[in-house]
Amino acid sequence: MRIERTLIGLLVRVHxxxxxxxxxxxxxxxxxxxxxxxxxxxxxxxxxxxxSSEDLQATADFEAEFGQASGAYLVAILETEDPGSPKFLxxxxxxxxxxSGLEGVENVQSIANRKVxxxxxxxxxxxxxxxxxxxxxxxxxxxxxxxTLLLARLDIPLSELGQRAALIEQFKRIVETDGPPGSNPxxxxxxxxxxxxxxLVLRNVIVGVGITMLMLTGILWLFIGRLSSxxxxxxxxxxxxxxxxxxxxxxxxxxxxxxxxxxxxxxxIGVADAIHMHESFREHIADGLPAPQAxxxxxxxMTVPCLATTLTTxxxxxxxxxxxxxxxxxxxxxxxxxxxxxLVLNLLVVPQLLLRxxxxxxxxxxxxxxxxxxxLGVADRGVRHPGVVxxxxxxxxxxxxxxVPRIDLDQRFNEELxxxxxxxxxxxxxxxxxxxxxxxxxxxxxxxxxxxxDADISSIEAFATHIKQHEAVLSVRSxxxxxPPVGERDGVATALVKLRNAPDTIxxxxxxLSADGRGAALVVRTTDMGSGRSDAFSQWLLxxxxxxxxxxxxxxxxxxxxxxxxGMQQIVADMLRSxxxxxxxxxxxxxLLLQRWRMFFISLVPNLVPTVVALGFMAxxxxxxxxxxxxxxxxxLGIAVDDTIHFLLRLRNESGRAPVDAVKNSLRHSGxxxxxxxxxxxxxxxxxxxxxxxxxxxxxxxxxxxxxAALIADLILAPALYLLSAxxxx
Numbered sequence: 001m002r003i004e005r006t007l008i009g010l011l012v013r014v015h016x017x018x019x020x021x022x023x024x025x026x027x028x029x030x031x032x033x034x035x036x037x038x039x040x041x042x043x044x045x046x047x048x049x050x051x052s053s054e055d056l057q058a059t060a061d062f063e064a065e066f067g068q069a070s071g072a073y074l075v076a077i078l079e080t081e082d083p084g085s086p087k088f089l090x091x092x093x094x095x096x097x098x099x100s101g102l103e104g105v106e107n108v109q110s111i112a113n114r115k116v117x118x119x120x121x122x123x124x125x126x127x128x129x130x131x132x133x134x135x136x137x138x139x140x141x142x143x144x145x146x147x148t149l150l151l152a153r154l155d156i157p158l159s160e161l162g163q164r165a166a167l168i169e170q171f172k173r174i175v176e177t178d179g180p181p182g183s184n185p186x187x188x189x190x191x192x193x194x195x196x197x198x199x200l201v202l203r204n205v206i207v208g209v210g211i212t213m214l215m216l217t218g219i220l221w222l223f224i225g226r227l228s229s230x231x232x233x234x235x236x237x238x239x240x241x242x243x244x245x246x247x248x249x250x251x252x253x254x255x256x257x258x259x260x261x262x263x264x265x266x267x268x269i270g271v272a273d274a275i276h277m278h279e280s281f282r283e284h285i286a287d288g289l290p291a292p293q294a295x296x297x298x299x300x301x302m303t304v305p306c307l308a309t310t311l312t313t314x315x316x317x318x319x320x321x322x323x324x325x326x327x328x329x330x331x332x333x334x335x336x337x338x339x340x341x342x343l344v345l346n347l348l349v350v351p352q353l354l355l356r357x358x359x360x361x362x363x364x365x366x367x368x369x370x371x372x373x374x375x376l377g378v379a380d381r382g383v384r385h386p387g388v389v390x391x392x393x394x395x396x397x398x399x400x401x402x403x404v405p406r407i408d409l410d411q412r413f414n415e416e417l418x419x420x421x422x423x424x425x426x427x428x429x430x431x432x433x434x435x436x437x438x439x440x441x442x443x444x445x446x447x448x449x450x451x452x453x454d455a456d457i458s459s460i461e462a463f464a465t466h467i468k469q470h471e472a473v474l475s476v477r478s479x480x481x482x483x484p485p486v487g488e489r490d491g492v493a494t495a496l497v498k499l500r501n502a503p504d505t506i507x508x509x510x511x512x513l514s515a516d517g518r519g520a521a522l523v524v525r526t527t528d529m530g531s532g533r534s535d536a537f538s539q540w541l542l543x544x545x546x547x548x549x550x551x552x553x554x555x556x557x558x559x560x561x562x563x564x565x566x567g568m569q570q571i572v573a574d575m576l577r578s579x580x581x582x583x584x585x586x587x588x589x590x591x592l593l594l595q596r597w598r599m600f601f602i603s604l605v606p607n608l609v610p611t612v613v614a615l616g617f618m619a620x621x622x623x624x625x626x627x628x629x630x631x632x633x634x635x636x637l638g639i640a641v642d643d644t645i646h647f648l649l650r651l652r653n654e655s656g657r658a659p660v661d662a663v664k665n666s667l668r669h670s671g672x673x674x675x676x677x678x679x680x681x682x683x684x685x686x687x688x689x690x691x692x693x694x695x696x697x698x699x700x701x702x703x704x705x706x707x708x709a710a711l712i713a714d715l716i717l718a719p720a721l722y723l724l725s726a727x728x729x730x
Contacts (some may be wrong), residue, residue: 011299015351025348029239032341035249036242042161043196043253045379055566062443062558066521067494069157069511070441070560071190074168076150076175077429078183083111083141083148090152091180092150093710099152104167106155107506111140111148117482117499124482124495133368134602139475142433149434150175154191158560159562161198188426190560196423200692201260208264209241211687216271219683223371223676224278228357235353236346237267243345244338253334258627261688262334268684269313269639270342272677273306274350276646279673281354295351303347305649308593310343316635319582323574325567328631329527332578335635348712375671375715386720393717397609400616407615408624410532411568413438416694435475435525440538441559442522442545451517454493456553457483460520463548467524472537477511477523493517531568538565568626575630579611586641593645599652603644603723607711610640613709614702621701628699632706633639639703640710643674647714651722663719671715678711 016023082090093112100108103712115126140149152171156163168191177186193337213234213341220230241263248255248262280302284294317339320332367524417424423682430437444460446452461480482499483492497517512521529537538557545555586607614632623629650666657665684705 004630010304011347011351012296014348015295015299015355018352021352022104025239025345026340028344029243032243032246032250035246035534036604037249039245039249040254041202041420042256050230055563056555057561058443059558059563062441062521062556065443065519066441066511066512068158068560069521069523070439071437072153073189074152074154074171074187074191075189075430076152076171076179076427077147077186077188078150078175078179078349078435079147079179080183081146083145088180090228091178092148095175095178095180095684096150098178099150102152102167102170102174104154104156104163105152105171107153109140109149109151114140124492124499126499136368139435144433147252147429147433158191161191161194165195165198168192168195186422186426186429188423188430188437192422193427197257197693200417201257204691204693204696205255205260205263207690208261208687209267211690212264212267212684213238215683215687216267216680219676219679220275223679228353229278230352232350232357233271233276235349236274238343239345239349240270240338240342241266241445242342244267244334247341248334249338250404253330256327256330257693258631259331259334261628261699264333264688265335265635266338266342266685268681268687270339270346272642273302273309273343274346275677275680276306276673277302277346277350278354279312279676283669287724291355295354298354299351304593305646306343306347308645310339312589312641312645313635313639314339315585315589316582316639319578319585320631320635322577322581324570325574325627328574328627331631363488371672371675375667375675386723389716389720393609393720397612397616400620401612403619404615406619408622409571410530411571411624411626412528412530413564414528417692418694420629421692431474431528436527437525438528438561439524440541440557440565442524442541442560443554443556443558444520444522444545444549445518445554447554449518451497452493452520454490456520457493457496459549459553460522463545464522465543466548467541470537470540472526472533474525474527474530476525477508477512479520481512482509504603508602531565531571534565535569538562571625571627571630575625576630590645593649596652598725599648602718602725603641603648604719606644606710606718607640609713609717610709614706618702623698623702626695626698628695629702632699632703635703639707640713643678643710643714644718646670646674647718659723663722667715667719674711674714678707681707 079094081090089112092110096108096110096113099105113128115128117124118127140151142148152165154164156167158164168187172187175187179185216234216237217230220233221227224230224233244266245255248259253259277298278297281294284297285291289297314336317332317336321329323329323332414424414427427437444463446456446664457480460478462482464476464478464480467473479496482496494517496509496513497515500513500517501515511523514520524541526537545553549555587600587604590603590607591597617623618625618629628660647666647670650670651662680703685700685703688703689697691697691700693699
């Protein structure tokens with residue numbers, strides 16, 4: 001094609017001017033690297049929430065009216081044999097006083113300073129909790145009576161995790177230093193978990209990049225055995241990885257839990273093109289060409305395949321932009337930009353290094369020769385019995401496809417860390433012994449917009465009482481918690497509003513009643529039921545509201561938990577939408593590239609097989625479909641196409657030979673590079689197993705299985721399909 005020849009000719013001419021190439025590289029790095037120190041971090045859970053503007057606005061309106069009850073508190077769990085003892089209460093009161101003095105702490109609650117509503121005349125007042133009632137002080141004492149809570153409510157928004165981090169450290173130091181002797185304090189809460197995740201993610205990024213680089217270097221050394229060749233293959237990704245992070249900062253996107261995987265992804269995917277370029281150059285040197293001509297021939301042979309493989313992988317990444325979750329969309333864009341940077345740097349840097357570094361075209365290592373012989377052995381057996389190959393493939397794929405519908409779609413907030421991680425243990429303890437930390441907020445307003453009256457408070461009480469009967473509900477807080485006993489309810493709505501706006505009101509009343517008295521809220525706390533049950537539970541809540549309250553009220557589910565559940569519920573739809581988008585774009589690109597219908601139809605099977613294998617493996621291994629594993633399916637399509645493109649383009653160039661000879665020659669010339677890049681990809685994805693987050697571990701494992709399946713499909717299944725579809729020859 002004219003475009004191909006023009007592009008290749010342009011690259012060949014560019015590399016005749018090394019000074020210009022160096023200048024282009026420096027300009028590219030000068031645009032991206034200065035942004036690296038400006039890279040910000042957002043390790044909160046907000047980027048993982050649903051992106052629906054309606055849901056986000058409803059929660060924003062609710063929090064402006066009632067505050068952020070979900071996640072507003074730092075929680076200290078204190079152990080004690082007797083929470084009602086005077087000595088323990090005295091130390092607890094002193095601790096609460098110290099915590100109250102921290103800047104950013106709005107209110108502190110404990111059994112030592114808790115106040116209870118008391119009806120006095122025609123008004124409600126807050127009185128200290130009687131000492132005799134301390135051991136029965138609701139959610140502040142554990143079910144087994146051996147633990148109690150100290151709750152510090154913050155006036156710093158949940159989105160400002162950076163500001164909260166310093167306060168969390170101060171809170172920890174005070175509790176550990178001044179807490180009652182032997183209380184063995186455990187610190188938890190939504191902000192504490194987010195801050196712990198932030199530290200884990202940052203550590204995992206550093207460790208992951210280091211492990212990936214060591215792994216890439218080790219595998220290349222085993223296969224190639226020359227430091228100069230290893231350097232040639234790694235220089236592009238080594239420059240592109242920090243440049244990608246700098247570009248992310250220039251755009252203004254922070255690093256999140258999801259896009260923290262971008263550096264590792266760019267390294268392990270981007271190195272493949274450099275390997276193919278290096279192996280092609282070495283092949284032409286072995287054929288007797290001088291280095292300048294070998295580079296020109298390499299560019300002639302490899303430019304289009306490298307462009308095509310990068311384009312298909314980028315399409316797989318960009319398909320993620322159809323997702324509803326903002327973090328997934330940003331990951332797709334940043335990863336795509338990173339891979340484009342790798343391609344540009346490889347095309348500029350690798351040819352120059354091949355011309356100038358000594359020893360790049362040295363003799364092959366023994367392992368490389370073993371791989372060559374293995375590929376030829378597989379090819380020799382495969383071409384003899386292509387029908388048997390297809391039959392075996394069908395026998396393997398059919399059971400895997402049967403298991404696909406059995407994939408577990410359930411996700412749980414408290415299962416993203418290893419079982420023995422202290423953060424997970426503290427959150428589980430909060431759920432088992434207290435009221436937990438998960439659950440929706442329910443916004444309630446009169447349909448006519450009027451202020452709430454006494455009858456409305458009674459209706460809300462009935463609704464809250466009914467919700468408490470659900471097996472997954474741990475507690476429900478509402479304005480009804482502050483009303484006097486039955487029979488003394490005249491004027492209760494007015495009294496509650498007055499109490500809510502008093503300077504010394506406890507924060508819990510502000511969580512459940514608006515300042516103007518026109519809105520009420522329920523703070524519902526549930527078990528970690530998982531995303532599978534959360535949708536049914538949410539629908540049940542709305543139905544019960546309709547039944548209990550009737551049409552006189554407007555009821556909405558809102559809050560941080562609700563947004564998180566909405567995001568998780570969108571994962572299946574996001575996965576299918578991203579995969580179909582990638583399919584609709586990648587397949588036409590393959591058709592344009594291969595230019596032959598026969599080649600195009602041959603390419604379909606080996607590119608769909610890895611997806612079936614990945615889904616079947618997930619079902620058999622019990623790996624849940626969560627954000628990481630859902631993302632990899634769209635990405636895997638773009639990655640799996642890469643080796644298919646290299647093999648089929650080589651096979652197209654061999655079309656003048658007999659089909660058997662064309663297959664063998666294509667595997668002889670492209671097979672080793674395909675195997676090496678697959679080993680690199682598998683090793684790179686397996687390096688994610690060092691990550692502390694289970695979602696990222698699962699993503700790496702599923703990706704490794706997918707890439708390995710793509711290798712088998714390309715080296716065994718694609719040749720068999722080609723031979724079976726070849727015209728009969730005498």
